[in-house]
Amino acid sequence: MSPEDLLEAARLLQQRGEPYALVTVVRTSPPTSAYVGAQALVLADGTMQGTVGGGCAKEVVVQAALEALRNGAARLVLISNAEAAEEGVQRHPMRCASNGEIELFVHPHRPAPLLLVLGATPCAEQARAFALQCGFRVASRPDAPEAAQAAIALVATQGEGDEPALQAALEGPSAQVLLVASRRKADRLRAAMRERGLPEARLAAIQAPAGPDIGAHTPAHIALAAVGGAIACLPALAQPVAARPAPAYVNPVCGAAVDPATAMHTLSYEGQRFYFCCDGCKLEFERDPARYAAVQAAQRGALKEAA
Structure with missing residues (x-):
């Protein structure tokens, strides 16, 4: 896999909102098949694209990458039989008979949360701008392909198509639906959603007002509070990357997982x-x-x- 192919694969993963870790070899001590600058991508299911050394190192690299994806922290990993590693470096034994050393940098890339913002109002436009500055990805239409990844929806229609927009948000995948509205108006819209056949369990996702009370009156201030409400939802919506299932076959010499279909x-x-x-x-x-x-x-x- 060429460096260009690897970068293109990473770009596509990021575009699709899929987590991955970029692993780069930063130091080697022979004998080893790894070389400085070699890179690979490790996907959330443990699949590796590219190579950063021989098969003995692969399982260590994959597990380190999955751990980095779970907690979001980059790390240096040393595969070596030396007695100790520098502070801040994870050491794993080199199980291959070559007894070389490989040091790698593991950089996790977890997709930014996607916020679906519905509405053509000044408040909605300001909310989109603030959300981008705060690290969200933003979608503006419920039928957009990326909207299927929206963990949070923000309805900022403010009287311009409130009911269709709220229904579209509730029928989508968002666990939280923030509504820019007073409590009285929100109660009326909930009743309208009941008449449209939406279940009570789904109506419970509506949060109105959309964010904390900061005394907002202008579109910018209302949008700022709404995006603050979206930020407050993130910890409860965070989903850890699933652990990789146990391997079906383990190399009896070094303990690394081996796929019989692709064993060297x-x-x-x-x-x-x-x-x-x-x-x-x-x-x-x-x-x-x-x-x-x-x-x-x-x-x-x-x-x-x-x-």
């Missing part, structure tokens, strides 16, 4: 098939096959118990 090396021993992430692990297995066959049997037993 395989061999048979006493009627069983073994899969390896690199030639070093295969050679190590051949030195003492009985030992590592026993290791694999124990790994299979542990996986069955976990299931």
